[in-house]
Amino acid sequence: QVQLAESGGGLVQAGGSLRLSCAASGRSGIGYVMEWYRQAPGKERELVAGINWSGITYYADSVKGRFTISRDNPKNTVYLQMGNVKPEDTAVYYCTVRGTGYWGQGTQVTVST
Numbered sequence: 001q002v003q004l005a006e007s008g009g010g011l012v013q014a015g016g017s018l019r020l021s022c023a024a025s026g027r028s029g030i031g032y033v034m035e036w037y038r039q040a041p042g043k044e045r046e047l048v049a050g051i052n053w054s055g056i057t058y059y060a061d062s063v064k065g066r067f068t069i070s071r072d073n074p075k076n077t078v079y080l081q082m083g084n085v086k087p088e089d090t091a092v093y094y095c096t097v098r099g100t101g102y103w104g105q106g107t108q109v110t111v112s113t
Contacts, residue, residue, distance in 0.1 A: 002026040002102040004095050009107030012085055016111075020080040022095030022104055033098040034071060034078040038091035038109075049080060050098065063089075085111045 008020040022034070035050040049059045049069040057069050068081040078095060092106040 002097055002100065004097070004102055004104035006093060006095055006104040006107040009093060009109045011110045011112060012082075014086055014111055014113050016085055018082045018085065018109060020082065020093055020095075020107060020109070022078045022080075024076040024078075024097070032100075034069075035096050035098050036069060036078075036080045036093060037096060038089075038093045039106075040088075040091040043091075045094070048093070051078060082109070085109075087111045087113055 003025045005023045006020060008018065010018065012018045033050055033052045036048040037045050038048050039045040047060055048063055049057065049067055051057045051069045051071050053073065059067060066082070066084045069078065071078040080093065082089065090109060090111045092108050094103050094106045096103045
């Protein structure tokens with residue numbers, strides 16, 4: 001079993017930056033993919049970015065060039081560096097271990113104009 005805990009959300013002005021963290025505890029090891037999703041009010045949860053154990057990354061088109069996902073394997077932590085944020089980035093952000101059904105509780109990000 002894996003426990004995931006997101007942190008780092010908050011209120012940020014449009015154009016600003018924010019860094020989210022997701023700490024994983026419990027089972028760990030080589031080979032799993034970590035992903036960030038977000039869910040805005042009234043919308044479905046959507047994939048934001050993912051990273052595999054060796055650091056290969058992928059992003060939603062809406063965040064390419066603005067967000068960066070990274071991970072610290074010894075610390076079992078994945079990060080989402082958000083830059084040049086926009087009001088449409090407002091959402092609850094969740095991390096997950098792809099394909100396992102393990103999700104964190106989410107962290108709220110609100111971008112003001």
